[in-house]
Amino acid sequence: MRPGRNSNDLKMPAAAVNEGPMRDHYPLQGNAPQPAFKPFAAAARLKNFLAGYFAELNAAAQADRPRVAWCTSVGPVELLRSLGFLVYFPENHGALLGASRRAMDYIPTANAQGFSPEVCSYLTSDIGAFIRGETPLTRAYPDILAVPRPHVLVYSTNQCRDVLDWFGWYARRLQAPLLGVESFRQVEEVTSTHVAAMSRQLQALVPPLEAISGEKFDLDRLREVVALSRRGSELWGQVLKTAAHRPSPLTFFDAAIHMAPAVLARGTDAALDYYEELLEEVQGRIDQGVAAVDGERYRLYWEGMPIWGKLRDLAGFLASRQACVVASTYCNSWVFTALEPGDPFDSLARAATELFIVRSEAAKERYLVDMVQRFGIEGMVFHEAKTCPSNSNSRYGLPRRLAARLGLPTVVIHGDVNDLRLYSEEQTLTSLEALLEQMAMAPAR
Amino acid sequence: MTGLYLGIDVGAVTAKAVLLDGDGQVLARAVVPTGLDFARAGAEAAQAVLTAAGAAAEDIRVTVATGYGRRNLAFPSLSLTEISCHARGAYHHFPQAMTVVDIGGQDNKIIRLGKDGRLLGFRMNRKCAAGTGAFLEEIARRLDIPLASLESLARESSDAVRLGSFCTVFTFTEILTLMRRGVAVPDIVKAAFRAVVQRVAEMEALEGQVVATGGVVAHNPFIIPLLAEATGVQVLVPPDPQVAGALGAALLGRDEIVPRY
Numbered sequence: 021m022r023p024g025r026n027s028n029d030l031k032m033p034a035a036a037v038n039e040g041p042m043r044d045h046y047p048l049q050g051n052a053p054q055p056a057f058k059p060f061a062a063a064a065r066l067k068n069f070l071a072g073y074f075a076e077l078n079a080a081a082q083a084d085r086p087r088v089a090w091c092t093s094v095g096p097v098e099l100l101r102s103l104g105f106l107v108y109f110p111e112n113h114g115a116l117l118g119a120s121r122r123a124m125d126y127i128p129t130a131n132a133q134g135f136s137p138e139v140c141s142y143l144t145s146d147i148g149a150f151i152r153g154e155t156p157l158t159r160a161y162p163d164i165l166a167v168p169r170p171h172v173l174v175y176s177t178n179q180c181r182d183v184l185d186w187f188g189w190y191a192r193r194l195q196a197p198l199l200g201v202e203s204f205r206q207v208e209e210v211t212s213t214h215v216a217a218m219s220r221q222l223q224a225l226v227p228p229l230e231a232i233s234g235e236k237f238d239l240d241r242l243r244e245v246v247a248l249s250r251r252g253s254e255l256w257g258q259v260l261k262t263a264a265h266r267p268s269p270l271t272f273f274d275a276a277i278h279m280a281p282a283v284l285a286r287g288t289d290a291a292l293d294y295y296e297e298l299l300e301e302v303q304g305r306i307d308q309g310v311a312a313v314d315g316e317r318y319r320l321y322w323e324g325m326p327i328w329g330k331l332r333d334l335a336g337f338l339a340s341r342q343a344c345v346v347a348s349t350y351c352n353s354w355v356f357t358a359l360e361p362g363d364p365f366d367s368l369a370r371a372a373t374e375l376f377i378v379r380s381e382a383a384k385e386r387y388l389v390d391m392v393q394r395f396g397i398e399g400m401v402f403h404e405a406k407t408c409p410s411n412s413n414s415r416y417g418l419p420r421r422l423a424a425r426l427g428l429p430t431v432v433i434h435g436d437v438n439d440l441r442l443y444s445e446e447q448t449l450t451s452l453e454a455l456l457e458q459m460a461m462a463p464a465r
Numbered sequence: 466m467t468g469l470y471l472g473i474d475v476g477a478v479t480a481k482a483v484l485l486d487g488d489g490q491v492l493a494r495a496v497v498p499t500g501l502d503f504a505r506a507g508a509e510a511a512q513a514v515l516t517a518a519g520a521a522a523e524d525i526r527v528t529v530a531t532g533y534g535r536r537n538l539a540f541p542s543l544s545l546t547e548i549s550c551h552a553r554g555a556y557h558h559f560p561q562a563m564t565v566v567d568i569g570g571q572d573n574k575i576i577r578l579g580k581d582g583r584l585l586g587f588r589m590n591r592k593c594a595a596g597t598g599a600f601l602e603e604i605a606r607r608l609d610i611p612l613a614s615l616e617s618l619a620r621e622s623s624d625a626v627r628l629g630s631f632c633t634v635f636t637f638t639e640i641l642t643l644m645r646r647g648v649a650v651p652d653i654v655k656a657a658f659r660a661v662v663q664r665v666a667e668m669e670a671l672e673g674q675v676v677a678t679g680g681v682v683a684h685n686p687f688i689i690p691l692l693a694e695a696t697g698v699q700v701l702v703p704p705d706p707q708v709a710g711a712l713g714a715a716l717l718g719r720d721e722i723v724p725r726y
Contacts, residue, residue, distance in 0.1 A: 429586065430586070432588075444591075447572065447589055450546050450589065454548040454584075454587055457545060457548070457549045458584045458586075458587070461549070462583065462584075
């Protein structure tokens with residue numbers, strides 16, 4: 021063929037690939053493209069929940085009552101609710117900025133203010149948006165012109181140190197008090213010493229929070245909130261456990277969206293109502309034989325943060341190759357089985373210290389081995405998020421140790437939670453595809 | 466002539482094609498520049514091997530495409546990653562457990578195979594193209610010397626210098642410093658080859674038998690002893706390493722059933 025000639029001139033017989041045994045034996049060619057998500061009816065309730073949640077916060081911020089607390093994602097939410105605070109989560113706002121792909125508009129703004137491009141991109145996108153006076157909430161809810169102003173910022177460093185720097189910036193900027201607890205890290209076994217120390221830190225928050233909220237602490241009220249939190253957590257855990265069924269009724273990508281009430285409505289009736297409905301729906305899918313991914317052929321595990329700006333693309337890419345990401349550490353990190361209403365402070369302390377993210381490498385390995393077995397996992401994807409070292413678990417050899425221990429293919433993809441400058445589409449997709457090829461060509465497990 | 470198998474590897478820099486007969490014998494191979502149009506480059510490579518073999522498109526039983534442009538071909542083909550295809554191509558020549566090192570124009574891959582040829586694991590370079598053919602292209606451009614002359618220049622080196630930076634851009638800053646100090650160009654070029662080898666060696670422990678494939682190896686065999694020296698293992702190179710991926714693609718097409726490497 022001469023250069024410049026139309027490539028369509030080369031006529032290749034369609035029969036060469038579309039018929040015969042090849043199609044069956046090359047499973048990665050995909051059938052018809054599949055949708056990224058099979059919508060759940062519960063999504064309508066989720067939409068209403070979110071609208072109500074943000075409207076309530078907005079109204080409170082404007083009326084100055086009830087008090088608004090900003091809290092880290094696995095911070096002392098139950099304590100705040102027991103004291104009458106409405107709770108807003110900047111990490112959720114970060115995820116919204118990522119999922120809406122607005123993060124890329126704001127991260128450079130924060131970088132230019134002295135935040136390194138290598139620190140948490142939730143932080144940089146959220147602070148960048150604040151500096152610019154914008155929020156994706158306005159687009160979804162036109163009455164909301166800004167994130168709700170905090171009366172107090174409350175952190176736990178169990179997620180990372182960046183949350184403290186993040187909240188500290190707002191505390192200085194907004195002249196709001198900053199309180200919090202310092203988490204243990206690299207915890208091998210959670211001991212009574214850990215629990216007692218964390219419990220004391222939580223109890224020490226009570227007097228200053230009473231002063232800010234104007235409400236007297238009520239232990240019985242805290243017990244009620246912890247009971248609600250436990251029940252909601254159990255329901256969310258049950259939803260996630262349904263993915264052990266073959267075929268799975270939901271994917272990690274579904275769960276990453278439907279986990280919003282587990283984070284935002286922890287310790288409230290709203291979370292219970294939502295997960296009761298969602299649980300019924302996923303169980304209905306199992307009863308009716310409805311798979312989240314038609315023709316489910318590969319069962320994967322996702323370790324690490326979502327790549328929020330690519331959630332839909334990756335969901336569609338994998339679904340079209342009959343690969344279902346059935347479970348993840350991330351979504352299971354809001355299942356708190358340690359909570360005990362009869363022993364609220366200690367059980368909150370234990371729940372916050374049992375978290376995967378603060379555990380030792382050996383404890384993480386044990387957890388992942390258990391997840392692989394419980395969910396029938398055949399391959400693992402480790403997302404190494406450049407700006408989230410705290411929740412990237414591929415940096416100290418864990419994928420290789422698990423591959424050797426379980427005889428399981430693993431792949432590490434290099435990306436980021438929000439900063440798409442750190443994500444390479446072609447290399448990511450090729451790595452995922454090669455993982456599936458490795459699984460396709462391996463003997464049946 | 467019927468029952469042929471075509472493998473096409475549309476890479477970032479070149480498109481390669483290999484045509485096999487029903488017995489798996491190579492009838493023809495071709496390499497063309499990719500340019501900006503993956504579909505056209507793939508078609509040109511395909512047409513080149515058909516012409517060389519005196520065959521027609523209708524004679525092809527299965528086409529398997531790989532490489533960056535594997536999903537962009539304008540004619541029907543199966544698609545498999547470069548990882549599976551380079552592995553298959555290397556195993557064809559050296560049927561044993563091995564670690565394949567593929568140094569390409571835009572990315573590097575390290576692929577571990579079992580003794581039955583099964584893919585045990587793989588690593589790709591991160592987003593950065595340091596240590597790939599693109600790095601050497603950039604160095605040649607900055608030194609204002611033809612890419613094809615790197616190999617012969619490096620052979621003249623007295624091996625006096627090392628480059629330490631990860632980053633291609635910063636590497637050239639280092640090179641500017643070397644040039645100001647009057648370091649000879651052959652020594653700089655050899656240091657650039659060493660940098661490529663170092664980037665590869667730090668991706669993954671290279672264990673057992675190492676087999677090197679890809680265009681960089683094909684055009685710069687000088688890199689092989691450097692790789693052996695850096696890793697402490699013997700490095701084998703298949704015949705025609707640049708088309709190992711295209712060969713593997715064609716062979717995977719011919720395997721018909723679930724590929725057994």
